[in-house]
Every structure is written in structure tokens, then in C-alpha cells.
Amino acid sequence: MDKNKIIRIKDIAKLSGVSVGTVDRVIHERGKVSEVSKAKVEKVLKEINYTPNLLAKTLGSNKVFKIALLAPHLDEDPYWNLALSALGSTQKEWQPYHIEILPFYFELHNADSYHKESERLLACNPDAVISAPIYLPEALTFSKKLKVMNIPFIHFNTLITEADPLAFIGQDLYQSGRLAASLLNLVCHDQKGSLATLHIVQSIQHSIHFQDKENGFNDYCKALASPQKTTSILINAHTQELFEASLLKAINEFEVKGLFIPTSSGAKKTAEVLRNNHLKDIKIVGYDLIQDNIDLLRSGEIEFLINQSPNKQLYRGVYHLAHHLLFKNPPPKKELFPLEIITRENIDSYTCAQILNQ
Amino acid sequence: MDKNKIIRIKDIAKLSGVSVGTVDRVIHERGKVSEVSKAKVEKVLKEINYTPNLLAKTLGSNKVFKIALLAPHLDEDPYWNLALSALGSTQKEWQPYHIEILPFYFELHNADSYHKESERLLACNPDAVISAPIYLPEALTFSKKLKVMNIPFIHFNTLITEADPLAFIGQDLYQSGRLAASLLNLVCHDQKGSLATLHIVQSIQHSIHFQDKENGFNDYCKALASPQKTTSILINAHTQELFEASLLKAINEFEVKGLFIPTSSGAKKTAEVLRNNHLKDIKIVGYDLIQDNIDLLRSGEIEFLINQSPNKQLYRGVYHLAHHLLFKNPPPKKELFPLEIITRENIDSYTCAQILNQ
DNA sequence: CTGAAAGCGCTAACAA
DNA sequence: TTGTTAGCGCTTTCAG
Numbered sequence: 001m002d003k004n005k006i007i008r009i010k011d012i013a014k015l016s017g018v019s020v021g022t023v024d025r026v027i028h029e030r031g032k033v034s035e036v037s038k039a040k041v042e043k044v045l046k047e048i049n050y051t052p053n054l055l056a057k058t059l060g061s062n063k064v065f066k067i068a069l070l071a072p073h074l075d076e077d078p079y080w081n082l083a084l085s086a087l088g089s090t091q092k093e094w095q096p097y098h099i100e101i102l103p104f105y106f107e108l109h110n111a112d113s114y115h116k117e118s119e120r121l122l123a124c125n126p127d128a129v130i131s132a133p134i135y136l137p138e139a140l141t142f143s144k145k146l147k148v149m150n151i152p153f154i155h156f157n158t159l160i161t162e163a164d165p166l167a168f169i170g171q172d173l174y175q176s177g178r179l180a181a182s183l184l185n186l187v188c189h190d191q192k193g194s195l196a197t198l199h200i201v202q203s204i205q206h207s208i209h210f211q212d213k214e215n216g217f218n219d220y221c222k223a224l225a226s227p228q229k230t231t232s233i234l235i236n237a238h239t240q241e242l243f244e245a246s247l248l249k250a251i252n253e254f255e256v257k258g259l260f261i262p263t264s265s266g267a268k269k270t271a272e273v274l275r276n277n278h279l280k281d282i283k284i285v286g287y288d289l290i291q292d293n294i295d296l297l298r299s300g301e302i303e304f305l306i307n308q309s310p311n312k313q314l315y316r317g318v319y320h321l322a323h324h325l326l327f328k329n330p331p332p333k334k335e336l337f338p339l340e341i342i343t344r345e346n347i348d349s350y351t352c353a354q355i356l357n358q
Numbered sequence: 359m360d361k362n363k364i365i366r367i368k369d370i371a372k373l374s375g376v377s378v379g380t381v382d383r384v385i386h387e388r389g390k391v392s393e394v395s396k397a398k399v400e401k402v403l404k405e406i407n408y409t410p411n412l413l414a415k416t417l418g419s420n421k422v423f424k425i426a427l428l429a430p431h432l433d434e435d436p437y438w439n440l441a442l443s444a445l446g447s448t449q450k451e452w453q454p455y456h457i458e459i460l461p462f463y464f465e466l467h468n469a470d471s472y473h474k475e476s477e478r479l480l481a482c483n484p485d486a487v488i489s490a491p492i493y494l495p496e497a498l499t500f501s502k503k504l505k506v507m508n509i510p511f512i513h514f515n516t517l518i519t520e521a522d523p524l525a526f527i528g529q530d531l532y533q534s535g536r537l538a539a540s541l542l543n544l545v546c547h548d549q550k551g552s553l554a555t556l557h558i559v560q561s562i563q564h565s566i567h568f569q570d571k572e573n574g575f576n577d578y579c580k581a582l583a584s585p586q587k588t589t590s591i592l593i594n595a596h597t598q599e600l601f602e603a604s605l606l607k608a609i610n611e612f613e614v615k616g617l618f619i620p621t622s623s624g625a626k627k628t629a630e631v632l633r634n635n636h637l638k639d640i641k642i643v644g645y646d647l648i649q650d651n652i653d654l655l656r657s658g659e660i661e662f663l664i665n666q667s668p669n670k671q672l673y674r675g676v677y678h679l680a681h682h683l684l685f686k687n688p689p690p691k692k693e694l695f696p697l698e699i700i701t702r703e704n705i706d707s708y709t710c711a712q713i714l715n716q
Numbered sequence: 717c718t719g720a721a722a723g724c725g726c727t728a729a730c731a732a
Numbered sequence: 733t734t735g736t737t738a739g740c741g742c743t744t745t746c747a748g
Contacts, residue, residue, distance in 0.1 A: 008724095008725055008726085009725070009726065009727095010725075010726095018734080018735085019735040020725095020726085020727095020736090021727095021728090021734065021735055021736075021737095022733085022734065022735075024726075024727070024728090025733095025734090028727095031733080031734095032734090033733070033734085034733060034734085037733085037734080052725085052726075053417075053454075053725050053726070054454045054726095055413045055416055055417045055454065055455070055456070055724085055725080055726090056417055056724070056725035056726040056727090056740090057726055058413055058726090058740090059411075059413040059414055059417055059725080059726075059727090059741070060725070060726035060727040060728085060739080060740060061726075061727050061728080061740085062727085062739080062740050062741095063727095095409065096409065096410075096411060096412035096413065096685075097412065097413065098413070171707070172706075172707060175703065175704070175706065175707060178703050179701070179703040179704050182701060182702070182703045186544055187544065189547060327454070336707060336710060337707070339704040340696070340698060340699075340704075341698075341699040341701070341704065343537070343540065343699070344540070345533065345536050345537040345540045345578075345697075346533070346537050346696065346697040346698075346699065349529070349530060349533060349694060349696045349697045350696045366740095366741055366742085367741070367743095368741075368742095371719095376718080377718065377719040377720075378720090378741095378742085378743095379718065379720080379743095379744090380717085380718060380719075382742075382743070382744090383717090383718090386743095389717080389718095390717050391718085392717060392718085395717080395718080410741085410742075411740085411741050411742070413740085413742090414724090414740070414741030414742045414743090415741075415742055415743080416724090416742090417724050417725070417726095417740090417741080417742075417743090418723080418724060418741070418742035418743040419724085419742075419743050419744075420723085420724050420725095420743085421743090
């Protein structure tokens with residue numbers, strides 16, 4: 001009657017007339033077991049419903065799993081600073097489960113540094129890896145090595161399908177661009193003029209990333225009942241003065257009424273130019289809840305932000321790897337985050353939630 | 359040098375010159391300990407950074423924690439259906455940590471049933487409770503009982519400050535109303551007419567809930583540079599015909615150009631009326647990702663939805679209770695969820711994420 | 717009030 | 733090839 005009782009390895013051993021050691025060997029296919037004992041154990045296993053106790057398992061095998069993280073150094077860029085802001089609490093959260101997170105930081109604009117850190121990472125022979133594969137060829141080599149070494153890895157932020165990670169965590173960038181377009185059209189409704197995607201060139205590696213967004217943006221505008229003209233502004237300037245001059249020129253040339261800025265850090269520079277030139281009718285849609293952007297949203301200089309939650313991406317990646325290591329739970333191949341729309345009226349609800357949800 | 363070593367109770371015992379039993383007593387304040395031993399242990403604890411091993415803890419105390427859930431029956435209402443959709447995976451997630459979630463369902467429109475289920479719940483003497491306190495007096499009585507029995511409880515969805523739960527999980531409804539107003543103003547920009555809050559009376563219990571939203575809505579409109587006229591429509595009709603008649607009358611009377619519908623299920627009925635009467639210039643902002651609303655958003659009959667993520671609310675509530683039981687980690691007194699804006703262009707990213715994030 | 721010791725269910729090393 | 737046993741870190745008796 002009392003079938004609710006939890007079945008232990010010991011029970012299986014008794015039922016099949018062998019020792020716990022043998023049962024363990026059969027279940028985990030380790031060591032040598034005679035055909036006959038194996039059959040006995042498997043017969044019992046088939047009849048009952050055995051679920052191993054994971055607490056006992058990780059406690060017993062006194063093993064600490066190492067998850068290595070490869071990401072840009074947080075001092076260089078507010079976006080990556082935000083992304084890694086959750087690292088401390090994530091480490092703390094998993095520590096009780098014998099899971100360690102070891103960060104390796106590379107220089108954001110230095111593919112060589114990426115490669116070097118990935119080598120250092122491998123040297124600590126981790127049980128799993130989570131990385132932001134922002135350098136395509138280097139990331140591919142790295143992925144191949146991980147495959148060979150049979151180390152599971154998850155990518156976040158940047159999608160590289162060829163690398164075939166255990167999972168990808170990020171957003172649908174094309175759709176993100178469409179969303180931006182819809183928002184910009186909403187606030188620039190009946191004025192005439194064009195909507196521009198503004199690329200501020202810092203380094204090349206991001207190009208694909210941003211191209212997807214721009215495609216979505218343009219496609220949306222093109223498909224409107226009354227199509228909205230779009231344009232693309234590319235500025236490669238090293239000083240704010242040069243930037244300002246180039247931007248103003250483009251704005252005049254294309255009669256820009258709204259700007260789509262696909263980088264998180266571009267909005268500030270842009271807003272400054274608009275402010276200095278009293279162009280407050282030009283609307284901005286930007287990305288991410290970095291402090292500068294939050295301030296600009298509050299002051300009304302940015303209309304909308306789209307939140308990529310890079311911190312949550314990391315958090316979820318670790319979550320999936322941890323479950324993979326502890327429970328052998330395979331994560332979904334792709335986890336696409338919601339495209340969060342941030343305005344003056346809901347920004348507070350996001351900044352406060354960010355603290356609370358770790 | 360090797361200070362990375364994990365500190366065990368045994369180590370603390372050795373350092374403070376007492377036994378593990380005594381250390382355990384001090385840490386958990388159980389049993390009797392002399393002042394002097396207590397001081398010794400506490401001194402050591404202050405110096406080192408002890409984090410108990412959760413695995414060993416739950417394995418050692420062969421205890422299963424019971425978290426009881428009190429919520430409306432899911433068959434009656436799509437909102438509550440959504441709220442409880444994450445229950446299964448949440449149960450599975452916590453099972454390995456010896457935490458059981460026992461649901462108790464009451465009838466949504468029956469305060470008496472709420473009371474009865476709360477009694478049944480207490481009879482199973484749970485270690486913690488999470489509930490949606492939608493009946494004010496009954497919830498207060500229930501809360502008092504829990505306090506007396508020293509059972510920690512968390513409220514979600516509905517805020518009752520007087521009940522003083524361990525935590526409240528939900529949204530800032532006033533701000534939510536403001537957000538709705540800002541969105542509705544965005545899409546109804548220069549047309550003239552009024553913006554109306556539509557209350558479809560089903561039962562009384564929700565009134566406060568919705569009043570907060572309406573206040574936020576009205577305050578926002580009033581404070582605009584060019585104030586927007588608002589009005590409040592209250593309909594108590596039992597058939598769709600009666601509802602249609604009342605709604606049309608109100609729309610004409612107040613020259614309504616936009617409708618704010620604070621209930622999740624009201625949008626469908628309303629959209630139907632607008633569709634039948636070719637009033638497609640009247641915009642709707644509604645609540646929650648229930649299927650009807652998703653369809654209406656996609657078809658363009660709803661402009662925006664605000665997502666309350668009732669399923670995540672439940673998930674987080676369980677998370678906090680579990681951590682409270684396992685680690686004695688006190689949750690934040692209030693966890694206010696982000697006010698998520700849903701449009702045609704980001705709805706897919708939400709519906710797919712919902713599955714993946716449990 | 718305190719310490720010693722026997723578990724919790726599993727792993728892994730060691731004999732046999 | 734097998735069975736036995738000593739841990740993993742914590743809880744919970746049970747003597748003293």
C-alpha cells in the first residue's frame with residue numbers, strides 16, 4: 001500500500017540480490033559488471049521507478065563543478081558592466097550547490113585578447129563554459145576545441161549558429177529592429193522626413209549584430225500602409241566635435257525626424273548633439289538600461305529604450321549550465337528573451353525590479 | 359594561504375573549542391546553550407564567513423517542506439489559468455530540494471469557498487503559504503491565523519498591507535494606470551474626444567485593485583501639457599447585448615476615442631462591440647497575455663497590453679518561500695514586477711519566452 | 717547544557 | 733567482477 005516510499009539504491013540492491021556498488025555500476029555504466037548481475041539489476045530498474053536523490057549525489061561525489069565565463073572586461077563598456085552586474089549574486093546563488101563560476105575577461109576591442117583568455121580558460125579545465133562569442137573566427141576555433149574536449153558550452157548575446165552551442169541565449173535582433181521601427185513611427189507619426197539608423201563605428205566586430213536590427217527596422221518601415229522613408233547614417237569620428245558635424249550634416253541631408261540607435265552607448269552622444277542644436281523634435285529609440293540612457297529617458301531626450309537584459313542573459317546561461325551539470329537537464333537550444341519596451345512611465349518598475357531579482 | 363577551503367560546522371567547532379552539536383545549536387538557536395559557549399561560537403562566526411551547505415542540510419534533516427498555495431480555481435478564469443500555468447514546472451523544480459507545493463483552489467466568485475479552502479489548507483499544516491488574497495475580510499482572518507501559528511506567508515497579485523505578509527509580489531497599480539494612459543495618449547494623439555476607463559462589473563472584490571489603476575490613469579491625463587479629458591464607464595450587464603447597448607451609449611455620450619480596460623477579460627467583449635459597430639478608430643489598452651487578448655493584439659483590435667505576469671508572480675513567491683525555508687533568506691518586503699508593454703511587434707518574444715522560462 | 721554518534725542517499729576507494 | 737565501507741556536511745537523537 002505504502003508505495004510512496006522513496007526508493008534508494010540500497011532497495012534496488014536488496015531487490016536484485018546484489019550490492020549497492022554493483023547497482024551503482026549498472027546505473028552509471030562504470031566499472032565492470034557481469035552480464036548476469038547486470039540483468040538482475042536492470043530487471044528491477046524496469047519494474048520500479050527509481051529517481052536518484054540529487055542532493056545525496058552531489059554531496060556524495062564531493063565534486064565542485066567549474067563553470068567558466070568568457071566575457072569582455074567590465075571596465076571598458078557600460079553595456080558589459082551591466083551584463084556582468086549579476087555575476088556576484090549568481091556566484092553566491094550557486095555556491096551551495098557546489099558550482100563555481102570562474103570569470104575570464106578579455107579586452108573588448110582586441111580579438112587577440114579574446115583568444116588568449118580563451119586559452120587561459122581552457123587551462124583551468126572547466127566542466128562547462130558560458131561565453132559571449134563576439135569575435136567570429138576566434139569564437140569558432142574556441143568552440144571547436146570545446147567540442148573536442150567534450151565540454152558543454154552556452155553562448156549569450158551573440159548568435160553564431162555554426163558553433164552549435166548547447167544553447168543560445170539572447171534576443172531576436174531582426175524583430176528587435178522591427179519593434180524599434182514601430183515605436184519610432186508611433187512618436188514621429190505625421191511629421192514628414194526620414195527615420196535613420198545611426199551606426200557609430202567603434203570596431204568592426206559588431207557589424208552583423210547591428211545589421212539584423214537595421215534590416216528589421218527598414219523592413220517594418222517599408223511595409224507600412226504609407227511606407228516610411230528610411231536611411232542609414234554611418235559615422236566614424238574620434239571626437240565629439242567631428243561626430244557632431246557629421247551627424248548634423250546627415251540630419252539635414254535626409255530630413256531626419258527620428259533616430260534608431262542600435263548600440264547602447266550611442267544614444268548619449270547623439271542626444272548631446274540634438275540638445276546643443278535645439279533639435280528636440282527629433283526622436284530617439286535606443287537600447288539598454290545603462291545609466292546614461294536611463295537619465296536621457298527620464299529627461300525626455302530618449303523616447304523609448306529596448307531592454308536586452310544582458311545581466312539576465314548571463315544569469316539564465318549559468319542556470320542552464322548548472323542544471324545540465326547537476327541534473328543532466330538539457331536546456332532549450334535557443335532561449336530568446338522578451339523584447340522589453342521601456343518608457344518614462346515604466347522605467348522605475350524596471351530599475352527597482354533589477355535589484356530585487358538579482 | 360589556502361583560505362579558499364570550505365568551512366564546515368566541524369571547523370567552527372574545532373576553532374571555538376566546542377562540539378558540532380553546540381555549534382549547530384548556536385547557529386539555529388535551538389536547544390539550550392550556555393552563554394559562554396555561545397559567545398565562543400559567535401566570536402568564530404564573526405571572524406569567518408560560514409555558508410552552510412544546502413545539500414548536506416536538506417539531506418541531513420530528512421525533512422520535506424510543504425508550501426501550500428491558495429488560489430482561485432483555474433478553470434473559471436483565463437487570468438488565473440495563466441497564473442497557475444507555471445505550477446507544474448515550479449513543483450518539479452523544487453522537488454529535488456525536498457520542497458513540495460500543495461495547491462488549494464477556491465471558487466473565484468465565492469468568498470465562502472475561499473474561507474473553506476483556507477481551512478483545509480491549514481489542516482495539512484504547511485511550513486509556508488503563498489496566496490492570492492482577493493477577499494479582504496477572509497484574507498485578513500486567514501492571515502491572522504497564520505501569524506498565530508507562526509507560518510510564514512507571501513501574498514501575490516493583491517496587496518493588503520494590513521495583513522503584513524512576509525512579502526508581497528505584484529505590481530504598482532497606480533503606475534500601471536499611468537503607463538496605460540501614456541500609451542493611450544500616444545496612439546490617440548491629436549484626435550479630440552475623451553479617454554475612458556471601462557469597468558465591467560462582475561463581482562465586487564476587485565474594486566480597490568482597479569481603483570488604483572484608474573487613479574493613475576486619470577492623474578496622468580490631467581497633468582499633461584494639454585490635459586486630456588477622461589471619464590469612467592461602469593457597466594453591469596449580464597448579456598453581451600445589454601453590454602453592447604450600454605457601451606455604445608457611453609461612447610457616444612462621452613465622445614470616447616480610447617478605452618482603458620483594467621481587467622484582463624474585458625477587452626474581448628469590448629473589442630467585439632467595436633468590431634460590430636465599425637468603431638475601429640477607438641483604441642484599446644488592456645491587460646495580460648491571455649489568449650483572447652493575444653489574438654486581439656495580433657489582429658490590431660488592441661493597441662497595447664500591459665503584462666502582469668501572474669505566472670511569474672507565483673514562481674517568484676515560491677522561490678522566496680523556498681529560500682526562506684532552506685536558507686532563512688528573508689525576501690524583500692515588496693517585489694514589484696516590471697510593467698511590461700506588449701505590442702504586435704514584441705508579443706511573439708513574450709509568448710515564446712513564457713514557455714522557455716517556465 | 718554538552719558531546720558523541722548514528723543517520724540522510726550516494727560515491728568511490730579498497731579489499732576480496 | 734564483486735561487496736564492504738568510509739566519507740560528503742549537516743541534523744538529530746541520546747547519553748551523560
